[in-house]
Amino acid sequence: MRGVRRSIGLGALLALVCVVAALAAGGCGKKTTKGESIERYSEELRERVSSHVPDEQRKEQMLLLVDQLEALLKRFNQQTMDFVASYRKLNADYDSDRPAFDQLFADYSAERISARTEALDLHFKLAALASVEEWESISKAETKLYEKFQSSRLGGEGK
Amino acid sequence: MNVPRRERGQALILLAAWLFFGGGGSSALVAYDRPAKEVKKAVDHVITGETRRDAMVKDIDNWESGQDKLEDAVNKNREQLLQIMRRKDAQRSQTEPLIARMDETFREMDRNFLDMRFRLKEQVTKTEWKEILAYGRD
Numbered sequence: 001m002r003g004v005r006r007s008i009g010l011g012a013l014l015a016l017v018c019v020v021a022a023l024a025a026g027g028c029g030k031k032t033t034k035g036e037s038i039e040r041y042s043e044e045l046r047e048r049v050s051s052h053v054p055d056e057q058r059k060e061q062m063l064l065l066v067d068q069l070e071a072l073l074k075r076f077n078q079q080t081m082d083f084v085a086s087y088r089k090l091n092a093d094y095d096s097d098r099p100a101f102d103q104l105f106a107d108y109s110a111e112r113i114s115a116r117t118e119a120l121d122l123h124f125k126l127a128a129l130a131s132v133e134e135w136e137s138i139s140k141a142e143t144k145l146y147e148k149f150q151s152s153r154l155g156g157e158g159k
Numbered sequence: 160m161n162v163p164r165r166e167r168g169q170a171l172i173l174l175a176a177w178l179f180f181g182g183g184g185s186s187a188l189v190a191y192d193r194p195a196k197e198v199k200k201a202v203d204h205v206i207t208g209e210t211r212r213d214a215m216v217k218d219i220d221n222w223e224s225g226q227d228k229l230e231d232a233v234n235k236n237r238e239q240l241l242q243i244m245r246r247k248d249a250q251r252s253q254t255e256p257l258i259a260r261m262d263e264t265f266r267e268m269d270r271n272f273l274d275m276r277f278r279l280k281e282q283v284t285k286t287e288w289k290e291i292l293a294y295g296r297d
Binding site for chain 1: 183184185187188191192244247249251254258262265266269273276277280285288289292
């Protein structure tokens with residue numbers, strides 16, 4: 001991402017969000033990963049949690065959070081696809097007025113904020129469940145993945 | 160964004176994750192509807208009058224420049240946000256001011272996007288608009 005010059009660590013859930021986003025943005029230069037689905041990255045996160053959290057009860061709770069994030073991403077993905085489709089339809093009509101566009105964008109913004117709020121909830125729940133050592137380990141592992149994110153830029157392909 | 164249909168759908172799943180913290184509606188459209196580069200190509204192809212064509216392309220260029228500056232601001236806020244979230248002892252309340260600033264910037268980016276869209280539309284006929292949207296799409 002332009003303007004971001006150094007690695008920033010993430011909590012496990014947030015790292016998943018950013019890593020998959022980086023791949024989507026196409027800035028990592030690995031075309032083979034571009035079409036890979038969210039399930040793969042969710043599974044990677046599950047493996048990290050499994051390997052770093054020895055306590056079975058907490059591990060189970062954390063894996064459940066990963067499941068919830070995956071479901072959240074899929075739901076928001078559908079909302080984003082719906083938004084793009086609605087925009088195309090509206091944009092194709094020469095006579096569409098501004099209020100219709102404003103409403104479409106406002107509705108999508110509300111959906112995004114709602115989804116982000118849920119994502120943050122999951123992030124903080126995960127952090128609360130992890131011990132300091134576990135959190136540190138997971139964050140370090142995820143930071144390596146996040147580094148791929150640094151040079152990417154959403155929409156940059158269009159420039 | 161020339162991505163095969165199947166990959167495009169999957170990539171959009173990934174984009175959705177990015178949009179939590181990295182962009183609003185205009186960002187999604189630039190990435191998955193039509194980037195500015197393609198719009199300029201379409202304008203260049205469809206609009207025959209040089210003066211009008213150049214003015215439209217310049218308008219798009221200006222819009223891009225403005226969005227870049229706003230995106231820089233988003234990047235700085237997001238960097239701070241992620242630094243906070245890295246910490247296990249971080250509090251939800253610490254993220255809220257940053258998120259509020261980012262959302263305000265996203266709203267401004269969306270407004271700018273729509274302003275640009277309507278400025279372009281006002282400079283073309285209904286037929287030209289249809290041709291611009293169809294250009295490059297089979």
